[in-house]
Structure formats: C-alpha cells, structure tokens
Amino acid sequence: MSKLRLGVNIDHVATVRNARGGDTPDPARAAILAQDAGADGITAHLREDRRHIGDADIDALMDALTIPLNFEMAATAEMQKIALRHKPHAVCIVPEKREERTTEGGLEVAREENHLAHFIAPLRDAGCRVSIFIAADQRQIEAAHRIGAQIIELHTGAYCDADAKWRAGGCDAEDDLKTRDAELEKMRDMAGLAQSLGLEVHAGHGLTYETVKPVAAFPEVMELNIGHFLIGESIFRGLQPAIAEMRRLMDEARA
C-alpha cells in the first residue's frame, strides 16, 4: 500500500493567538515545527471572516514552508484572487457558513456544477491541484469529477461525531455505534468510487487518535488532514510528539 501522507492543519494555533489579538502563538512557527516533525504538508483555511488564519499568515506560510501548502478556501472571487497570487501546491474548496462553529458539511457541487467548473479552471491553469471538500455522496463525487477537480477530501466529521457519542456511552450507544459504522462504510464505498473515476482521495475533519485508524486503513486514501485535535493535544505533550503519535497510528493502520 502507498504511504499515507499527513497534512497538519495549523488553523487553531491562530484561534489561540486571536483570543488575545497579539502575535503569539505564531501559526508559521507551528507549521515549521510540524514540518520538522515529519508532516507531509500543511493545511490552512483562510475563512472569509478571518476568525483564525489571516492573510499575513498565508504570506508567512508560503515563505517559510518547504513542504506543500494545502490552502482551504470558499469559492469566492476574493479567495480565488488570493490563491492565484500565491499559487499554493493545492487549493481545497470548502463550503462556508458565517454562523457555523466549524465546517459542517461537504461542498454542494452537483447544484453548482457550472459555476464551480469555471471557478476552478484558473486555479488548475495556475498549477494548483484542486481538491473538493465533500460528503461521502455519489452524486457530489461524480459532479466533482465532471468539473475537473483532481482530488476529493472526504468530510470525516459525521463519523467522528458518531464515534464520540458512542464513546460517551449514553442510552443510545448501540444506535450511535451503528451510525458510526454506517458512516465509515459510506466513506469506504465512496473512496472506491472516487478512485475508480481517477480522483485522488483525501480525508479529514475531527480526526483523533481514536478515530484515525479505520480511515487510514482505506487503501484509496492518500492523505489525511488533521488539525484541531493535534493542536489541542500539543498542549499536553508538545506539538511534535503529538504529530509523531498520529503518524505512528496512521502507519500502524496502513501496515
């Protein structure tokens, strides 16, 4: 099986920095530490409301990194302009709702096919690999293929949420386990479909030490993007050991 890449998302280093409005902790410093710890790439999501990463962070990451940057952004003209200025290795198009706490679902591709095909064409022409953050849904994946995306990133949030509910052990624990396993099954099937269409398959959102292995074991998945949990875990064990443990679990699942 091919080696599974780990993309470390450093957005939530910026969340902590922004809580005080100063310069620390610095997301670019975290990205360099992640790079030194063996991350295969760095992911950063420039939200329209700049609630975590800001424009200057993207400048700093582009300057500092020797590993690829996966730039997550909404499909807006402003973001397209920023991406075209920087030409990161990859651009991942994500849905964004102002009032959401985190990215709630996958991009609606099927209904926006024409618009998105035109939107991603200049990004591809500029040499960026275009990825679509997507639910494990056949209709959406086929549409992602038709618009010319090279990659899909499966949203693992529903699986992780169901796993957390099951581990909490409420009175619906049995149903929660069934939901978790059904989400996993859906992702497995859709990873296979995407690969059969020639799409590269990535996955991420909400992954933890407890949830990473079943997803890492899908042979179609080439890259996992993991952030919030790793940044939280780094408070307790340090960023580099936190990343090393994730890497170990991914390798174990892949062996």
Ligand SMILES: CC(=O)[C@@H](O)[C@H](O)COP(=O)(O)O
């Ligand atoms: C799209 C995605 O999953 C990531 O960007 C990640 O969750 C960090 O961003 P938010 O926490 O702002 O959703």
Ligand SMILES: NCC(=O)COP(=O)(O)O
């Ligand atoms: N695209 C998913 C990502 O970058 C990381 O998400 P999370 O681990 O911060 O939830």
